[in-house]
Amino acid sequence: MxxxxxxxxxxVQLGSVLYALSDPIRLAIVRxxxxxxxxxxxxxENGHPKSSVSHHFRVLREAGIIKTRNDGTSRINExxxxxxxxxxxxxxxxxxxxxx
Amino acid sequence: MxxxxxxxxxxVQLGSVLYALSDPIRLAIVRxxxxxxxxxxxxxENGHPKSSVSHHFRVLREAGIIKTRNDGTSRINExxxxxxxxxxxxxxxxxxxxxx
DNA sequence: TCCATAGTTCGATATAATTCGAACAATAGC
DNA sequence: GCTATTGTTCGAATTATATCGAACTATGGA
Numbered sequence: 001m002x003x004x005x006x007x008x009x010x011x012v013q014l015g016s017v018l019y020a021l022s023d024p025i026r027l028a029i030v031r032x033x034x035x036x037x038x039x040x041x042x043x044x045e046n047g048h049p050k051s052s053v054s055h056h057f058r059v060l061r062e063a064g065i066i067k068t069r070n071d072g073t074s075r076i077n078e079x080x081x082x083x084x085x086x087x088x089x090x091x092x093x094x095x096x097x098x099x100x
Numbered sequence: 101m102x103x104x105x106x107x108x109x110x111x112v113q114l115g116s117v118l119y120a121l122s123d124p125i126r127l128a129i130v131r132x133x134x135x136x137x138x139x140x141x142x143x144x145e146n147g148h149p150k151s152s153v154s155h156h157f158r159v160l161r162e163a164g165i166i167k168t169r170n171d172g173t174s175r176i177n178e179x180x181x182x183x184x185x186x187x188x189x190x191x192x193x194x195x196x197x198x199x200x
Numbered sequence: 201t202c203c204a205t206a207g208t209t210c211g212a213t214a215t216a217a218t219t220c221g222a223a224c225a226a227t228a229g230c
Numbered sequence: 231g232c233t234a235t236t237g238t239t240c241g242a243a244t245t246a247t248a249t250c251g252a253a254c255t256a257t258g259g260a
Contacts, residue, residue, distance in 0.1 A: 002255095002256095014127070014195065014198050015121075015122045015123070015124055015127065016122075018118045018119070018121050018122035018195075019118070019119065019122035021115075021118050022115045022116075022118035022119035022122055023115070023247095023248090024115055025248095027114070027115065040206080040207095041206075041207060042205090042206065042207085048249090048250090049249075049250050049251075050206080050207065050208085050250090051207090051208080051209080051210095051249080051250055051251075051252090052248075052249055052250060053207090054207060054208055054209085055208095055247095055248075055249080055250095056248095057207090058208090059247095070256095070257090072205095072206085072256095072257055072258065073204095073205055073206045073207075073256065073257045073258070074205090074206060074207085074257095075206080075207065087198075088194060088195075088198055089194065089197065090190050090193065090194035090197070091191075091194040091195065091198075093190065094188060094189065094190035094191040094194050095114070095118075095188075095191065097189065097190070098114050098187075098188055098191075102225095102226095102238095123217095123218090140236080140237090141236075141237060142235090142236065142237080148219090148220095149219075149220050149221075150220090150236080150237065150238085151219080151220055151221075151222090151237090151238080151239080151240095152218075152219055152220060153237090154237060154238055154239085155217090155218075155219080155220095155238095156218095157237090158238090159217095170226090170227095172226095172227055172228065172235095172236085173226065173227045173228065173234095173235055173236045173237075174227095174235085174236060174237080175236080175237065175238095
């Protein structure tokens with residue numbers, strides 16, 4: 001399967017990041033990735049249909065919040081924590097500190 | 101003119117705050133309020149039609165980000181900086197630290 | 201090769217948000 | 231009371247987003 005386009009970290013827009021994280025499903029995905037480090041898409045489905053979850057991953061990926069790599073038939077996702085801290089210091093920690 | 105409903109600070113939802121701030125016009129309003137402390141709606145119009153600006157103020161108000169009080173025919177807006185810091189510590193500073 | 205697994209993409213529907221003019225409301229001043 | 235100023239609300243058009251089934255792609259293993 002083909003590679004994904006991930007934006008360069010300095011192309012990442014604050015507005016897109018905030019928008020992506022304003023959705024409860026996407027925020028839950030991000031919280032879980034923060035806890036677990038990495039996870040496949042399937043591990044983050046939580047009962048939602050695959051196609052919906054795939055959409056949300058795309059939004060997170062294109063906003064610059066997650067990085068997805070291929071591993072066999074799976075995709076492994078992780079937060080771009082360090083890079084995001086460079087351009088938006090304190091933002092992700094402040095969001096993740098809020099109790100779910 | 102009647103008073104506005106402002107949510108209690110502990111009713112404020114993270115998702116609503118992030119959504120409200122994901123819009124460029126609303127973020128610009130918030131940045132200007134952070135610089136200037138308070139401002140009337142007219143001072144924040146920046147060439148947009150009144151009705152559009154009024155809509156954005158409402159979104160910000162209902163998200164819990166700004167407080168609006170009446171002063172004659174004007175409304176004076178200010179950020180709920182201290183209260184927001186109680187429930188989402190570091191969030192607003194992190195956002196405002198990003199260069200416009 | 202055949203089949204299962206993991207995700208993506210397409211397409212259609214439904215819901216929500218943005219935009220802005222026009223009409224309205226409230227206050228201040230003359 | 232009349233008028234100007236400030237902002238809200240309504241209504242309608244446009245645009246964007248979410249949702250999810252169905253078809254598809256790619257990989258791995260028997």
